[in-house]
Amino acid sequence: MLTxxxxxxxxxxxxRxxxxxxxxxxxxTTVTIKLGHHGNKGQL
Known part of the structure; x- marks a missing residue:
C-alpha cells in the first residue's frame, strides 16, 4: 500500500x-521569437 x-x-x-x-x-521560445520579430535578436 505504501509502496x-x-x-x-x-x-x-x-x-509535474x-x-x-x-x-x-x-x-x-515564445519570448525569443517575439524579440526576434521586434529586431532585438541577440540582446538577451
Missing part, C-alpha cells in the same frame, strides 16, 4: 516537473 502510494506520488512529481520545464522552455 503504491510512493510510486504514484513520485510519478506525479515527475509529471516535466510539465513545468516544458512550459518554461515553450515560454522562453
Amino acid at each position: 503504491a502510494y510512493f510510486v504514484a506520488n513520485q510519478t506525479y512529481e515527475e509529471a 516537473n516535466s510539465r513545468t520545464s516544458s512550459f518554461l522552455s515553450t515560454l522562453c
